[in-house]
Amino acid sequence: MSLLERVDAIIDRHGAEPSALIQVLLELQGELHWLPREALARVGERLVVPQSRIQRIATFYKAFSLVPKGRHEIHVCMGTACHVRGAGRVLDKVKELTGIAPGETDLELKFSLETVNCLGCCALGPVMEIDGKTHGKLGAEGAATVLESYE
């Protein structure tokens, strides 16, 4: 299925209404891991939303990315509870193994790394979330084991 066919399929599911914009963008982001220019142009055409508004929204929310993201999105929690229990060591290990810093994506598009300020499960700290799955009570070695399980 070509890119534009995939975009059309998503728009058809939500209805080609301006009010469906954020839902469509969220689903595109989930499927493609980023929002390519051609996809945004098609969304604007079919939902009848000006490109300036799409760009405003796509740059406003952190959930959207205008550059390609990796297949797996790593969120390392740096909140207070995780921090005092050694989130720094977890982050260092993840940086060492993936070769990327927070905000970056590796060249194979395998991992994207972000730090977050709290994932809301402080009792499990230090916490790392990958593709929405939470890995808790991590040390540097634990983080390494978790990362190895992702292809």
Place this chain on the structure above:
Amino acid sequence: MSEIQLEIDGRAVRVEEGTTILAAARKLGIAIPTLCDHDGLEPYGACRLCIVEVDSGGPASRRSRVAASCVAPAEAGAVVRTRTEKLDRFRRTLLELELARAPDSPRLQELAREHGARRDHFDGDASFCIHCGLCVRYCAEVKQLHAVGFIDRGIRKEISFLPEIAGRECEACKECFPLCPTSYLQAAYVLMRSFVVPSRMK
């Protein structure tokens, strides 16, 4: 539509229901400073310089508040003050915050002189844009071209021309240029042009 009566700076005025306090004051010839207001555009409420004190509500629930007059509808029986010591203090701070962004804007400097605002009260890197939204709104509402828009958020929010549209439409229009209170818009446009058509830049 029914008419309502209110009082602004001690003078009574009758306006259509739904009129903004700013429009009602102008009907009386009372000038309220604004940076983001424009006759042809929807009220926006960005610069907050048009703040006024409003006493409204019935006898039992009478209360006073500070409201941006460009987005606050006139209420029947309301008493509005446009110049008080408190408002002058607020306006001075608002101007100082805006001056931290665009210290050399003539429009801002003129208002700063009137209100005794200092250009170096807040430090920080000048971004030259005060987010009044005049260019973005004019392009969208009046020209319906959407050639310029806001991107990002918070302290990183800025205006951005869309090269695909701006490269085609702006050269012949440029109607937003005189609206900009800081001249940042023109600079952003020249920068965009230099990326899109470098050979034509002299």
